[in-house]
Amino acid sequence: MKPKRRANLEPYLLLLPSLVYLAVFFAWPMVQAFGLAFRADDGRWTLEFFRRMVGDAAFWPAMRTTLLLVVAIIPLQFILALAMALLVTAGLRGSGALIYFYALPIAVSDLAAGIVWFSIFTERGYLNTVLQGLGLLDRPFIFLQYGATWSLIAIILAEVWRATSIVFVILVAGLQGIPKEYFEAAEVFGAGWFARLRRVTLPMLRPSIQVALILRTILAFQVFAVVVALTGDGVKVLASEAYQWYNQWRNLNVAASYAALILAISLLSTGIYLRALRTRAEAMAG
């Protein structure tokens, strides 16, 4: 197959619509978010809206909860997804069916996941049914109390349940890309299962892990519908505050401040990941 002539305009014409679209509906809104957050109606730059956001009583609880959820959910997801990926590539009988079941929640929405786990954690729900049936409780326990730790645990379980499958799929794709010879060579040199995992699998998986980490972390900062479906407004997160400021109080500027803040945190964490994972790669090369 010969590559096409270089001075061909065709590919650029084919790409043009998508570039224009993403400029209008992707890049421009991000710029606009900062404009709405930091400019007054008369066009002056101002910190007024940002101050209102930070000064609001719900801001720091929302910030703390969001960060806490990210810190709790992401590591759990990666450990579970890695275990799942290793299980389906371990040559078990029926691993085709396992892949199917493990990937099942991949297209489940955060709202549906919230409702599904609500059926388990609600006062007259399945968890209380089972615990009382086993004689561990005398009467139903209220898990989803306003601001209770159990609400957070329910959110974590639902999010891990819903969004681990995407990490799983990315890791399995990565695992399938590692040449078999590497494992065989390691085995010849006497490396046990754990040594192979640490010295071959994980280093070779780094690009997949990096992609999955960035993707999941950015999405985790926007956690919303799971929280609302499980707790109403019992637990506050950044995205639900953004929603409140617009839908309840019709304040687009403060809502945009939240959007800008989430964007800034997302970019920051992406930068940290890129740097941290690169540094380790360099350290290993050196």
Next chain:
Amino acid sequence: MTTRPAPPLSRRIGRGLVYLAAILIGLYIVIPIYLVAVMAFSPRAVVYAYPKPLLPTQVTLETMLFFLNSYGILDSVKNSVLVAVFTLAISLAIGAPAGYALARYIFPGGDIYRILILSTRAFPVVILSIPLITTYISWGLDDTTLGVALLHTAMALPTTILVTSSIFVGVSKDLEEAAMTMGCTRAGAFRRVALPLALPGLAASAIFTFVLSWNEVFGAAILTVQNQTLPARLIVQLNQSPIPFRFAGGFFILVPALVFMLFVRRYLFSLWGVKLR
């Protein structure tokens, strides 16, 4: 057949534990779906009951029909389908040509474009939808299904481009060239040869886009007031709604996600496996 000597006991126990772990994780994933399905197809009296039955006692559509006949639900389902179909049409119309270009041409800037597209893949719905309100108001697109579809297209486009690109890479270029030597034009060769071969993959990508749009909550809830999609309507009224309404609604929005898995199994890794080429 020769019989192999049985592996040592410790090895067999280890193997058993591995299977046990695999099954336990599988149950963690399947059981919650099962439980909400039991609720959605139980009569309302059972849904309110406590303790809850772990097995379906009486299968009925009563609860599902109660949900679907609640005020405004059917309209919002219609809006959801409309938004998803618009999203599908726009993102394929814009994304498929770009994917085709990436697959078939080598040109300066191709790699930069690819990285650009890849980096927009972590959909920042919260960040996009709030600023879009002002744009939509000035364009008269606020509270319209088309407006929501345009946001969903921005979210779906990167995946559509990358997936269609990998599909066209898989469709041999030689066949297209053969068609052209037999007198087809460039466009004719695409339409008669490449497109039919790419169709199953394109269908998988289309289902992906449909489900993405069907699932999206935040943007739809921000951008609409009257013309809500189903998730937008649910998130607004969920916490004031009776329990049967919630469970039936939860199961109803879950169904496309489950059907989806049946259709796109083969494409799972090209849709999410971030493999490029």
